[in-house]
Amino acid sequence: MSPHRAVPTISGTAWPGVSYFCSTREGGVSGGPWSSLNVGLHTGDKASHVQANRDALRRFLPGDPVWLNQVHGCEVHDPDHYADVPPGTPPPVPNADAAITMQYGRVLAVMTADCLPVVLASIDGRALGVAHAGWRGLAAGVLENTLAALRERHPAAVAWRAWIGPAIGPRHFEVGADVFAAFADHDEQAAHFFAETVPGTKWLADLPSLARHRLQRAGVESIELSGYCTYSRPELFYSYRRDMQTGRLVTLAWLDNPSSL
Template identity: 80%
Template sequence: MSPDGAFPSVSGTPWPGISYFCSTREGGVSEGPWSSMNVGLHTGDRLSHVQANRHVLRRFLPGEPVWLNQVHGCEVLDADQSLMDLSPGSPSVVPTADASITMQRGRVLAIMTADCLPVVLASTDGRALGVAHAGWRGLAAGILEQTLAALHQRHQSAASWRAWIGPAIGPRHFEVGADVYAAFVDHDDQARRFFAKAVSGEKWLADLPSLARHRLERAGVDSIELSGHCTYSRPDLFYSYRRETETGRLVTLAWLDAQSSQ
């Protein structure tokens, strides 16, 4: 559930000074394949429904989310330095990036997904926060490492870091080809253990959440929690682009609380 327990969502272990959760597909007004809490503007859903869903979501947040135009890249937005108008319903001014960071309390960071990994990163002292969108392309290209580096730059005195890897497609359903296998294994032989040979010939089943945990561990993140939720196998709770290409988007939201306990 969301931090106040009122909005249909999933989260992880409570973090001092930080609130975070991932929405489910429950609690909104969208219909058909987008039913019901779709927050994606470019999914084919009615604009009025998406705006209504975002309005419902906004009631549980301390501020307007910093929405991103996600492109499976490695760009990290420093939300505290951005002077753009991030008002809802204005996609033309939404910055293109696949991660964002903040040290401003109450600034809500947002990542949309429908099988890709939503990852929340924070300093354990509750002063610096980042969120990242990691599909296989972004993960292989280093989006998590880039986000952590940007956080290090902002909060150089941070003693340690933690991460939460939210709902994403699970290893039993993420079948990939030789290109995806090579993107990881060619640069890191240890990544082999996160791929299982599929029955259908030259294919592998990839464990994307575990690949992310592996990369975060190598980058020096001390505490990493996986949600354990597979978006593909839970059509009642989550959207999945692999399961249905016409579908909605979940959103993972995180912010630094107004008063840190540390």
């Protein structure tokens, strides 16, 4: 865990040209089930508290985050293709579960509370993507779509890396036959990441390992897992499956300007 002053955060191995971290629930102003650094406006928390929490994180960023209206799908948003909005005008919030950029200082954001936050970048630090991957989005190909969009933007990239942030761990993510079939029916190897608990009915799913498997299959060479389980660490993380009424974490990433390094 590396502190950004008064706001504790989780990150991984330092990447040349890329900054990234996931917030924890510590360091904010929200109370009750949203205590304390909730960044989700759709959670039932006071909007003023959420905005204060977002402002607390904004102090450590080179620009305003590109927020998404996440819908558990596999659409990828590219804000570089949109002209900057006039000052004082709120930017549009697209329906998407991933975003990419090749613009230095453009901050990408995905919110989670058990789902996987995934950061993807070219080894040369010139192309960046983030994705929100619950089981639906993961099965539908949100990671593969994000990587494909990055490759289209940066065809000269020779290799890719990924960081899979805090998410619900395999001891706590029990799923039914529909989830098992969504993966195993299309990929026999995916069945290895499910532990059957009730024959033909219930499984424990290893979502981070499923994501790593799919990224490896898509050609990502270097993949790091945070190792944090959101469900089992209530002092650090929000967990929708554990608490239902809860806040949201945010994973933020941006490309560093070489001139400032």
